[in-house]
Amino acid sequence: MIHVADPLVTLAACLAPAFEAVAGRAGIDPVVRPSDRADAQANGALALAKELGKSPREVADAVLVQAKQLTGVCSSIEVAGSGFLNIVFDNAFLGDELAKVAADERLGVSTASRSRTVIVDYSAPNVAKEMHVGHLRSTVIGDALVRLLEFVGHRVIRENHIGDWGTPFGMLIEHLVDLGEDEAADHLSLGDLDGFYKEARAKFDASDEFKERARARVVALQSGDGETRRLWRLLVQLSTEYFNLVYSLLGVRLTDDDIMGESAYNDGLSSVLERLGKLGLLAESDGAEVVFPPGYTNRDGDPLPLIVQKGQGGFNYATSDLACVIDRIERIGADLLLYVVGAPQAQHLSMVFDVARMAGWLNEPAEAVHVAFGSVLGSDRKMLKSRSGETPKLVELLEEAVARAGDAVAEKNPELPEGDKAVIARMLGIGAVKYADLSTDRIRDYVFDWERMLSFDGNTAPYLQYAHARICSIFRRAGVDRASLRSVTPTIVEAQEKALALAVLGFDSVVADTIEKYSPHRLCTYLYDLATAFTAFYEHCPVLKADDAVRESRLALCDLTARVMERGLGLLGIDAPEQM
């Protein structure tokens, strides 16, 4: 495998010995950062000055004297300001690095030093309930993380923890019985899941007789009654068929094989209780079996319990979540559990993880991480609502995105064949929605705005897709085989070429950084910067009009940019059409 490092990483490795020689000890970080005054800067001298009892500039000067092995990597290195080292990369070095990336299927992205078995728990819609924007965030962020983690070589297991169990299923099954199976199937296959749920709920609230039947049905379901189980499976099946339609429209990789609903852990629930009991972690509180993880208090300042068995004897979601941890670690052998779940559940998950650690189920190096995200807001900065005041259905939102993108494509590029138009509209519309969701720090709430996300200007999917399509158009005009450009060593001359080269070479680092923080927005920001660097290059550096050698070099840069853009968008789950 060809390993190509980010020039900043190479530089840091080259500078470290010089810093260590000056410091007289190992383990010095040169603190290499991007710079707006040079290609890079090393700030390590400032931190070292106090330790050595010298001024930062003296230290920087000393490092400079030691740093002779930088020839071939840098063309200039100088001390500036209060002790910064400003570094300019050698153009030939950058060209060689680009050639390595061009020859690499992975575009220079290295695989993880330690491959882990990662569970990504995401999407998690509820059976017989509509998918809404909350599921959008979990699904889109989770899907991007899956793609990123797989790309760097982890064993990734997708788990869709659907809500397919619990007391509501009594009323849902009784409602299904009332309607008749065929009628209910029609109802649900139309995607009117909320209607079905609401009708059941209304009957439950209005009729004592229905309420009684629903309760009896829950008991029958939990005791494994055959006919009840069959009806339950029918409900689950109708719902998952509907989910699959949404996933397909959305272009995420979840399938029925990834479903691990709450019901899947039923058999492990009593064992959770038993094991906690044996460990002496259980306490009895108001008739319930609970665990008190330290550090949590309720309104009255009393210790807050995690309830693992209700006063009535039933289990709840905490029990199921613990069974789930056990399953993932003991059966699957996972060492990283990612929960792509909304921020409001932070305390619950934190308590579950703490209890799992207390019980010894979740030990180093295995870890569980809550990949939390904020809410989707309307322009009023309140939870997004449709005009009628309801939570918008996810499918309708996606369909509107595709329709709006279709209008834009029809307007901007009327010559496209109808069939292509529909395909491209879907890529643009879905891409826009996903990118809007992924491009801001996930922990914050974000404002949903059709016009902004579908704009061809600014940090949006259509802008990035356009940058990519524009490059593809250059190749059509040039009539070159893109693959033939991949053995070319680009010649870096102009400042815009160099800026683009540095952007391309930074792909490896940004992928690693994105994964380390579980923050897809870092990759988004990078791709936007790449597109910006490309347009500056494209503006200043003629490609097709240039002389042969320069033309080939610039075409190679174009090819690399397009490949990084397409791969980067692909890691986010976003398509990059060649025309739009």
Added chain:
RNA sequence: GCGCUCGUAGCUCAAUGGAUAGAGCAUUUGACUACGGAUCAAAAGGUUAGGGGUUCGAGUCCCUUCGAGCGCGCCA
């Protein structure tokens, strides 16, 4: 009441403890019969909510006040 998260330009958002806090919208000005104008350049716009502290250096770390959102025993 306690806890968690957030607070950055008019708006929407960036910014591994590093120099002068960056983009995009919107605003103003300019370039060019255009290698896809779905373009580019420039200007203007900031007490990083307030106050203290740590540090050579703080939007970033700590404390505190204010504001917003969310959570806090048998729903998931």
